[in-house]
Amino acid sequence: MRDPGGLGGEVPQRLSEAEEIARRKAEHLKLAAEGDVETRTAAGWDDVQIVHDALPDVDAADVDLRVRFLGRTLELPLVISGMTGGHGRALAVNELLARVAEKRGIAMGVGSQRAALRDPMLVPTYSVVRQSAPHAFVIANLGISQLVKQDREEALGAREIGQIIAMVKADALAIHLNYLEESVQPEGQTRARGALAAIRALTRRATVPVIAKETGAGITRDVALRLRRAGVRAIDVGGVGGTSFAAVEALRAAAQSDSARMSLGNRFRDWGVPTAVAVAGVGAVGLPVIATGGVRSGLDAAKALALGATLVGVGRPLLQAALRGESEVLRWVDDFALELRTAVFLAGVHRAADLARVPRVLTGEVKLWIDQLGYTRARTSRTTRTIRSR
Numbered sequence: 001m002r003d004p005g006g007l008g009g010e011v012p013q014r015l016s017e018a019e020e021i022a023r024r025k026a027e028h029l030k031l032a033a034e035g036d037v038e039t040r041t042a043a044g045w046d047d048v049q050i051v052h053d054a055l056p057d058v059d060a061a062d063v064d065l066r067v068r069f070l071g072r073t074l075e076l077p078l079v080i081s082g083m084t085g086g087h088g089r090a091l092a093v094n095e096l097l098a099r100v101a102e103k104r105g106i107a108m109g110v111g112s113q114r115a116a117l118r119d120p121m122l123v124p125t126y127s128v129v130r131q132s133a134p135h136a137f138v139i140a141n142l143g144i145s146q147l148v149k150q151d152r153e154e155a156l157g158a159r160e161i162g163q164i165i166a167m168v169k170a171d172a173l174a175i176h177l178n179y180l181e182e183s184v185q186p187e188g189q190t191r192a193r194g195a196l197a198a199i200r201a202l203t204r205r206a207t208v209p210v211i212a213k214e215t216g217a218g219i220t221r222d223v224a225l226r227l228r229r230a231g232v233r234a235i236d237v238g239g240v241g242g243t244s245f246a247a248v249e250a251l252r253a254a255a256q257s258d259s260a261r262m263s264l265g266n267r268f269r270d271w272g273v274p275t276a277v278a279v280a281g282v283g284a285v286g287l288p289v290i291a292t293g294g295v296r297s298g299l300d301a302a303k304a305l306a307l308g309a310t311l312v313g314v315g316r317p318l319l320q321a322a323l324r325g326e327s328e329v330l331r332w333v334d335d336f337a338l339e340l341r342t343a344v345f346l347a348g349v350h351r352a353a354d355l356a357r358v359p360r361v362l363t364g365e366v367k368l369w370i371d372q373l374g375y376t377r378a379r380t381s382r383t384t385r386t387i388r389s390r
């Protein structure tokens with residue numbers, strides 16, 4: 001396979017558009033794995049405490065970590081966040097992560113598949129996921145910018161959407177909302193008018209459930225309600241607290257000596273809603289919620305579930321582990337499961353999903369955000385009913 005994004009090969013004088021995308025994706029992978037790219041603002045887990053139950057009525061070994069998500073059962077409430085595909089190095093990373101998803105019964109997303117539509121030679125870097133994980137819940141991926149006509153690019157049509165889903169025999173399709181990244185990226189696409197209508201049109205014709213997914217700036221309750229009305233079936237809140245794509249793009253801009261974009265990226269590194277706050281807000285909307293952005297342990301996951309998440313998504317730590325080898329990824333997932341099991345046990349409930357109704361205490365910044373956005377009212381069933389009927 002050609003390897004335009006191999007990082008290390010000769011850079012041709014003039015790259016085709018597909019090669020440019022591939023090169024950018026390879027840069028993302030390298031910078032996200034090795035660079036200083038995490039937000040300075042925390043995801044908020046330190047401001048969320050699950051109240052200890054000194055007398056649990058369950059054996060720790062009997063705690064059930066399985067969850068239901070969009071009609072399927074996962075062994076753990078964990079999805080390997082969509083990260084890569086579309087360049088040479090991505091093939092091995094996706095293959096390895098998919099093997100782990102299959103072994104541990106967890107879900108997995110792929111990175112944006114736009115590159116493979118441009119260059120069919122890149123299809124294997126995505127389809128390897130389904131080959132290596134025949135039973136896993138696999139999530140296809142496309143950016144919102146590809147659904148809206150841009151200055152130099154038409155919106156994708158039904159045929160291409162079908163190709164994307166078929167490429168990984170996807171169980172769901174994630175549309176990533178990444179306007180922060182597009183705003184900072186030197187080649188970013190920021191035409192956004194009509195985006196919600198495009199999502200509505202997509203959910204009507206897509207053959208699999210559509211998930212709306214932020215990539216680090218978070219989703220509020222109001223946006224989630226609009227997405228739900230547009231037919232979206234789950235929301236990945238992708239909040240502040242983990243990988244910052246503004247920081248990743250700032251590093252890329254620095255390498256291109258684009259000082260304006262570099263300083264824009266650094267300025268907006270922490271822009272957005274912290275993940276814990278986003279989960280608390282979106283959890284009341286009545287759709288399954290994926291908590292992504294700075295989830296770094298099974299205990300973080302327990303807190304996300306206590307705030308209303310159905311699953312958590314993990315990106316950068318699993319990418320870094322994957323680059324060290326499969327045993328590292330397996331160890332990460334197994335440590336995560338043990339921590340989550342311990343938290344469920346000590347909260348005095350039987351199932352991970354029961355965390356949604358255990359007592360928890362909110363402090364600090366998370367409480368301030370939640371109070372000021374009016375999310376405190378969310379957990380009364382009356383408010384939930386009102387929101388659901390809107």
Ligand SMILES: Cc1cc2nc3c(=O)[nH]c(=O)nc-3n(C[C@H](O)[C@H](O)[C@H](O)COP(=O)(O)O)c2cc1C
Nearest residue numbers: 029032081082083111112176242243293294315316
């Ligand atoms: C190298 C890399 C590439 C990514 N590419 C995509 C992408 O193509 N589509 C997408 O929806 N999210 C993408 N993401 C975002 C992740 O899915 C996730 O939302 C983000 O990394 C936050 O999670 P974390 O803090 O655990 O890393 C990417 C993340 C990384 C690290």
